[in-house]
Amino acid sequence: MIKIKHFGCFVASSTIVITVMACGSSESTSPVPTQPSSITEAGSSMMSSWTQEGLRLDNSLAGYSGVLADTSTIQLDDGTWRMYMHTGGQIRSATSINGLTFTMESGGRLPEGYGQPRAIKLSDGRVRIFANTGDGIGSGVSEDGGLTFSAEGGVRVSASSFGVTQLTGPSNIVRTSDGRWRMYFSDLPLPGEGPIPHSIHSASSSDLYSWSPDFGARIGPLATLTGSGEHPAAIANGDGSISLFYFRNDTFQLMVATSVDGLEFTAESDTGLSSNVSMANDPDLVRLPGGAVRMYYNEGTEAGGRIYSALHPGVLPW
Secondary structure (H helix, E strand, O other): OOOOOOOOOOOOOOOOEEEOOOOOOOOOOOOOOOOOOOHHHHOOOOOOOOEEEEEEEEHHHHOOOOOEEEEEEEEOOOOOEEEEEEEOOEEEEEEEOOOOEEEEOOOOOEOOOOEEEEEEEOOOOOEEEEEEEOOEEEEEEEOOOOOOEEEEEEEEEEHHHHOOOOEOOOOOOEEOOOOOEEEEEEEOOOOOOOOOOOOEEEEEEOOOOOOEEOOOOOEOOOOOOOOOOEEEEEEEOOOOOEEEEEEEOOOOEEEEEEEOOOOOOOOEEEOOOOOOOOOOEEEEEEEOOOOOEEEEEEEEEOOEEEEEEEEEOOOOOO
16 A cells, blocks of 8 residues: 555534544754663663554544645643644644643644645744645744744745655754754655655755755665655754654655764664554654653555554664
């Protein structure tokens, strides 16, 4: 079963209460929390592996048919949670007081034509959401905690800069060792194209608005790690390294690779999260209080989707 990247057109008419057994943390402009850099530092009693937590969301719970994928979850200033996802033909959202029981919010956060969202809290209290558009990665900004967004003109990252026609939405945005920001993304898988190789690229920014392409590929045929990689998620580790999680479309594995500089990735491994589902795709990483990491990931096609989660102690190795 191949993950299809296109969007439905079902429109919400009411608020729906759903139960989602998950919680998450936000990407923010504050420094990455200090954490042990290895399992040895964390203590021999802590297992460094993913624990699958089960189904978080499906079409019935969300109230929309067709595509359900691409979550991005942040914690708001008042301690509540907001999860963004693509369903019903638009980027929509759900909120939670405790990170467990979510209530779908009516309407869409951005107009049709935006997909695969990634939200980040800004230091001034606003929320910026990045999403793929027809010719790259665009953005919108919210003044009310991430409910109402105004689209920001143009694109933040152009697909043509990487010699492709479309890009996925970006990864979780990470802080680099020089104080800048980096996002990762791949060329966009298209319906019916089959399991062709995809490449992951990156771009850097000093202000989270203007982005400059990084030279070369991070994962893919022209990179050190030559296997296919698509729609990545990223996380900064306590030792300053960056880990990328990405889907491999010929083996249906969710892979992880870690880089000292966030640019060259030389070794990878299978997370094992596809073992109980047909695929584990579209990862979204949130760091919880205390340092543990929750990943949301998707299984599905254009006919429907299911969002699962898994928990990790949050220390290397992944």
